[in-house]
Amino acid sequence: MDQHSTVILGAGLTGLSCALHLGRDYLLVEKQNEPGGIVRTRVRDTDAGPFHCDGTGHWLHFRDATIRALVERLLPGGLVEYERRAVIHLSGVFTPYPFQANTYGLPRETVLDCLLGLLRARHPEDFGLPRPDAPPRTFRESVERLFGEGICQHFMVPYNEKLLGVSLDEIAPEYAERFIPKPSLEAVVRGALGLSPEALGYNAKFLYPRTGGIGALSKAFAAALHIAPRLGVAASAIDLREKTVSFTDGTRARYERMLNTMPLVDFLRLATGVPDDIRAAAARLRATTVHYFDIGVRGPGAEASDHHWTYFPEPGFIFYRVGSYSAVHRDAAPAGCRSYYVEMSGGIRELLDRPDQLRDRVLADLRRAHVLAEEDEILFTDLRTIPHAYVIFDAHYEAARRTVVDFLAAHDVITHGRWGGWNYGGMEDAMIEGRAAAEELHPRQP
Ligand SMILES: Cc1cc2nc3c(=O)[nH]c(=O)nc-3n(C[C@H](O)[C@H](O)[C@H](O)COP(=O)(O)OP(=O)(O)OC[C@H]3O[C@@H](n4cnc5c(N)ncnc54)[C@H](O)[C@@H]3O)c2cc1C
Incomplete structure (x- = not known):
C-alpha cells in the first residue's frame, strides 16, 4: 500500500489550489477524466462548428490580489x-440587475410597492410603525427589513424560493449576504425614475479567460502542479481509524492527513468508523x-x-x-x-x-x-x-456542519471547498480555501 503524507480527494479548484500551494508530498485523486469539477469547458461539435459550453455561467471576481495575480500568471492567454x-424579466419587461435599484419601466403599481415598501422598512416611524427591536430570525425577515415588502414580494422572495426550492422562512438570515447589493435610498429612487448612475454589486464587472473557456483555469492549475493528479480514479472507501483510502482502480493508500473536497455528504457515505450522531448530523445537511x-x-x-x-x-x-x-x-x-x-x-x-x-x-x-x-x-x-448546487442554510445548517467538520478534523481529515466545506463560495473562494488548506496541512516554519 502506498504511503502519503497528504491525500487530496477531488481536483476541482479547491483541491488544485491546495496541491499547487503544497508543492510536494501529496496524492491528488480526481474521479473525472479531467480536472475542474464544474469549472470545465465542453466542446460540442455541430455542423455549424464547435460550441464551447462551461458548467453554467462561471464568471470570475477577485478580492484577493495574490490569487488574482496567480490566476493571471497561470492562464496562458490572461483574462478579459x-x-x-444582466437583467430581470418581470411583467413582460426587462429591467437591469439588481432589481432593487432598477424598477423603472415596470408597471407603476409595482414601482410604487417597491418604493413605499423600502421607505416603510427604512423609516418605519414616518408610517406609524414600530422599529424592530430584535435581529431578523429568517432570510425572509432579513430581506424584508433591508428592502421592504414590495421588493421582496416582486423579486427577492419569488426568485430565491424558485432557486432554492424551499420557503425563505426556512433559511437563516445571513444567507448570501455577501452577494446581495444593498443600494442607498437615493439609488433606489433614482433607479425607479430610470436615472441609475452606475451598475451596483460585487459582479458589476467580471473576468473570464481570453481563450479556452473557464475550463482553461482548471487546466492551467493542473498543468502547474509538480505532481500530476491521478485522473479517472475515485475514492471508493475511507477508513478513518486506519487512515486508509481505497480507490476504484483497486489500489489503496495510507495517509497522515487528508483534504476532502468532494461533497461532504458523499464523503461520509464512503467513510467507515462514523458514529450514529455524526451520521445524523450529516443527514440534516441539505442542498x-x-x-x-x-x-x-x-x-x-x-x-x-x-x-x-x-x-x-x-x-x-x-x-x-x-x-x-x-x-x-x-x-x-x-x-x-x-x-x-x-x-x-x-x-x-x-x-x-x-x-x-x-x-x-x-x-x-x-x-x-x-x-x-x-x-x-x-x-x-x-x-x-x-447534484448539490446550492447549500440550504436552514436552522440546522450551522450546528450540523460544525459537528461533522469537527469530527473529521479529529481524524486528521480537513474538508473544504463549496461542497467539501458545504458552503456558498465561488471560484475565488475555492482557490483561497485550497491555499489555506495547504497552510493547515504543512504549516510554514517560523
Ligand atoms: C450553478 C452554479 C453557478 C456558479 N457560478 C459561479 C460563478 O459565476 N463564479 C464563481 O466564482 N463561482 C461560481 N460557482 C461556484 C463554483 O462552481 C465553485 O465555487 C467551485 O467549482 C468549487 O470548487 P471545489 O473544488 O470546491 O468543488 P468541485 O469543483 O466540485 O471539486 C470537487 C471534485 O471532487 C471530485 N470527486 C467527487 N467525488 C470524488 C471521489 N469519490 N473521488 C475523487 N474525486 C471525487 C469531483 O469530480 C470534483 O472534481 C457556481 C456554482 C454553481 C453550482
Missing part, C-alpha cells in the same frame, strides 16, 4: 474584463439540485438574445435564470450562432422523467421571453445535472 449586462440545458442556436435572435444573463422570478417561466456563453465571449459559438445555459431547480421533478416535454417547455418559455426568435434553428439541447 467584461461589464455585466438543491440544479438541472440545466446547454443550448446551441443558429439564427437571427430576438430582442433579449444578447443579455449576459437574465433572472426569471415568475412561476410562469420554468427556469430561474438564463445566461448566454456567447453573449459574453463571442468565440463560445460559431459565426451566426449563439449558446445558452438555462438553469432550473425545484418544481420540475415531474418533467424530469419526460425530458422531451421538459425541453419543449424550456424552448417555448425562451421564445415567450424573446430570448429565442421563432426562426432560430435549435442545434442542440443537452440536459445536465449539478
Whole structure:
C-alpha cells in the first residue's frame, strides 16, 4: 500500500489550489477524466462548428490580489474584463440587475410597492410603525427589513424560493449576504425614475479567460502542479481509524492527513468508523439540485438574445435564470450562432422523467421571453445535472456542519471547498480555501 503524507480527494479548484500551494508530498485523486469539477469547458461539435459550453455561467471576481495575480500568471492567454449586462424579466419587461435599484419601466403599481415598501422598512416611524427591536430570525425577515415588502414580494422572495426550492422562512438570515447589493435610498429612487448612475454589486464587472473557456483555469492549475493528479480514479472507501483510502482502480493508500473536497455528504457515505450522531448530523445537511440545458442556436435572435444573463422570478417561466456563453465571449459559438445555459431547480421533478416535454417547455418559455426568435434553428439541447448546487442554510445548517467538520478534523481529515466545506463560495473562494488548506496541512516554519 502506498504511503502519503497528504491525500487530496477531488481536483476541482479547491483541491488544485491546495496541491499547487503544497508543492510536494501529496496524492491528488480526481474521479473525472479531467480536472475542474464544474469549472470545465465542453466542446460540442455541430455542423455549424464547435460550441464551447462551461458548467453554467462561471464568471470570475477577485478580492484577493495574490490569487488574482496567480490566476493571471497561470492562464496562458490572461483574462478579459467584461461589464455585466444582466437583467430581470418581470411583467413582460426587462429591467437591469439588481432589481432593487432598477424598477423603472415596470408597471407603476409595482414601482410604487417597491418604493413605499423600502421607505416603510427604512423609516418605519414616518408610517406609524414600530422599529424592530430584535435581529431578523429568517432570510425572509432579513430581506424584508433591508428592502421592504414590495421588493421582496416582486423579486427577492419569488426568485430565491424558485432557486432554492424551499420557503425563505426556512433559511437563516445571513444567507448570501455577501452577494446581495444593498443600494442607498437615493439609488433606489433614482433607479425607479430610470436615472441609475452606475451598475451596483460585487459582479458589476467580471473576468473570464481570453481563450479556452473557464475550463482553461482548471487546466492551467493542473498543468502547474509538480505532481500530476491521478485522473479517472475515485475514492471508493475511507477508513478513518486506519487512515486508509481505497480507490476504484483497486489500489489503496495510507495517509497522515487528508483534504476532502468532494461533497461532504458523499464523503461520509464512503467513510467507515462514523458514529450514529455524526451520521445524523450529516443527514440534516441539505442542498438543491440544479438541472440545466446547454443550448446551441443558429439564427437571427430576438430582442433579449444578447443579455449576459437574465433572472426569471415568475412561476410562469420554468427556469430561474438564463445566461448566454456567447453573449459574453463571442468565440463560445460559431459565426451566426449563439449558446445558452438555462438553469432550473425545484418544481420540475415531474418533467424530469419526460425530458422531451421538459425541453419543449424550456424552448417555448425562451421564445415567450424573446430570448429565442421563432426562426432560430435549435442545434442542440443537452440536459445536465449539478447534484448539490446550492447549500440550504436552514436552522440546522450551522450546528450540523460544525459537528461533522469537527469530527473529521479529529481524524486528521480537513474538508473544504463549496461542497467539501458545504458552503456558498465561488471560484475565488475555492482557490483561497485550497491555499489555506495547504497552510493547515504543512504549516510554514517560523
Ligand atoms: C450553478 C452554479 C453557478 C456558479 N457560478 C459561479 C460563478 O459565476 N463564479 C464563481 O466564482 N463561482 C461560481 N460557482 C461556484 C463554483 O462552481 C465553485 O465555487 C467551485 O467549482 C468549487 O470548487 P471545489 O473544488 O470546491 O468543488 P468541485 O469543483 O466540485 O471539486 C470537487 C471534485 O471532487 C471530485 N470527486 C467527487 N467525488 C470524488 C471521489 N469519490 N473521488 C475523487 N474525486 C471525487 C469531483 O469530480 C470534483 O472534481 C457556481 C456554482 C454553481 C453550482
